[in-house]
Amino acid sequence: MKNYRICIYYLFAIALFFSCNKTAENQPKELEKLAPGVWMLKYGTPEKIDLLSELGINPKFDAIKAMGEAELPIDRSEIKIEVIDGKTYLRFPLDENEKIWGLGLNFKTVEQRGRVMQLHVDHYGGRDNGRTHAPVPFFVSSKGYGALINSARYIDVWVGTGVRKDSQNPPVARDRNTDKEWSSQPYSDNLEFLIPAEGVEVILFSGSSTLDVVRRYNLYNGGGCLPPKWGLGFWHRVPTLYTDRDILNEVAEFEKQKFPLSVVGLEPGWMTRSYPCTYEWDSTRFPNPAQLVKQLADNHIKTNLWINPYISPDGELYKKLLPYSGSHTVWCGIVPDYTMTEVQQILKEHFIKHQLSIGVSGYKMDENDGYDQWLWPDVATFPSGVPAESMRQLYGSIMQKFTTDMYRKENLRTFGLVRSANAGTSSFPYVLYNDYYEHRDFITALINSSFIGVLWTPEVRASKSSEEWVRRMQTVCFSPLAMLNAWADGTKPWSFPDVAKEVNEIALLRMQLIPYLYTAFADYTFLGTPPIRAMNLEEGYTAYDAISQKAFDGTDNPYNTALKKEVKDQFMFGEYLLVAPLFAGEKTRQVILPQGRWYDFYTGEFAGQGEVISVSPGIGRIPVYVKDGGxxxxxxxxxxxxxxxxxxxxxxxxxxxxxxxxxxxxxxxxxxxxxxxxxxxxxxxxxxxxxxxxxxxxxxxxxxxxxxxxxxxxxxx
The missing domain is CATH 2.60.40.1180 (Golgi alpha-mannosidase II)
Structure with a gap:
């Protein structure tokens, strides 16, 4: 009898364990329709703090409704979700030829199938492993839908890598010894997420095209930002320890060179202390900052100030913010808990007193992303109770919201730079940047930004040659924010005299295109259309029969062959322009022109249609093409x-x-x-x-x- 009772207790304990560690099957699983082509799926107990909860976003439901209905191309039953051991396991199906885009600001890959990632806010370290400045957990499928996993946690993702034994399309088992078709990564028919929380909210988007999916996603997040017109001009960030006199001399040199200039950016030396910061003007370098900002404004030049979030003990903010800061410091500065209204009020008063009241136009918000060895650790605590992990995923996003709201209350638009973002930030007027500096990868990131509702600039800092210099200048002038960042070495646009003319010409072209680019940003705001977008979002960018001009995926021709490859070096700029950069060392490149007729931007000459062309534009031009009727x-x-x-x-x-x-x-x-x-x-x-x-x-x-x-x-x- 004793052994019998022990057995009963044992079985009861097992049952209790599994009941506590696996969500019951009667948990809510049905889709809730939020708008045409937009659904929400909640499972388990989603956390109160998520990627969108702290941002005060107002979805543009009217604009989504105007797009019309769109059916979800996968069945709800194909989305598998359960909670085990306090974690949420989420799975989507993958067809054999299905492509997956998005999942963060990646720098080396556009198509993410075959990758294992942890979506984690961090400096980019040279590998597309999920650690990046904008690890947005939103993916877009070539089947015509997308999904946002709305969790402010580090999310693990297996994009067509894990093979399940219950797969409906299992790979063929092969003998490595004798079969040349053996692969270390067999075919996988699923996309899986692991969220370290006892539930999750998933928002699904559909559309008649991949672009429509992205548009609905952006509109749900409040639409895209509309920068002030001056934000689309040319920016120049001066060396760190420049004085007010140095800055005015620099501006005079720009005028002498007849080089465009709309914004001057001041780096850490404008403050009394930085790393950590006071956000107070250094009186030795800037004895009268109000006068300087006015002199620049009178010359139609805006002022942008560098900051990082960490507060120095030597400034007036320290004692005020100390009770509302995290348990750990960064560079010996306290970390304000931006989720708290007290923090936002204290900082708002300070920023108005020292910057907004004298006409400062915005901020460059640095170092709110990583590295692990100097940022707060995940064991840190914050007075709001927000976990350190979630705070890291949200910090840059909340800083964007706070500063945007601050200017909004003055009825002024701002435009600035930031080091981290996440889902829900498309309506905030900030452009991402980083310290990584591979030119080709910068363009891949520019392309990837269009899938996830963020903006990215391939800023120019330095170059090994005049050829690289002009090529970098050409690409930055076809980006959301055209900027030379001379904070470290004092470079000027004309630092390479043999290409100074070409650099000046591309900067002037940027200024000429402001009506076109401003309209593209308006379409981002009102319609959700990314101002710069991947070729995969362009209508007509599909395989077709080169003879009959009809869609035909099986045709074997150079154009279709090119489309099978990952395209990471050309993109759409606004509604009509296709930009195909060259990089240092290249004299010739191939350009994939989608279906329909395309024309050379500079000459108007016919360039091709639905084909791959080879171009040799010379050092002075970046290849740009315009679609028929553009x-x-x-x-x-x-x-x-x-x-x-x-x-x-x-x-x-x-x-x-x-x-x-x-x-x-x-x-x-x-x-x-x-x-x-x-x-x-x-x-x-x-x-x-x-x-x-x-x-x-x-x-x-x-x-x-x-x-x-x-x-x-x-x-x-």
């Missing part, structure tokens, strides 16, 4: 954004009719959210004799802030 509005070459109205040249390319909705507003405030903006419809029609007629339709009663007159230039030859 319209590109351009300013004259200018060096400053003054707010005055300018004439616009409307370029039309190709042999198709073209339509374009040019956007305009005051360029500085949030009044556009109240409807104070204008969409100017531009049409180019071509009659049977190939005569082109351009028309500008300015809605009756509307105003323009930026444009004085319009002229047309027809580029096709």
């Amino acid at each position: 319209i590109v509005p351009m300013f004259p070459p200018i060096t400053k954004i003054t707010g005055e109205k300018l004439p616009v040249e409307i370029r039309h390319y190709g042999v198709k009719n073209g339509t374009y909705n040019l956007y305009d507003d005051d360029g500085e405030t949030y009044n556009y959210e109240k409807g104070e903006y204008t969409r100017i419809k531009i049409d180019v029609t071509i009659d049977k004799d190939q005569k082109k007629t351009g028309k500008v339709d300015l809605p009756e009663g509307s105003q323009t802030w930026s444009f004085s007159e319009f002229s047309f230039k027809y580029m096709a030859k």
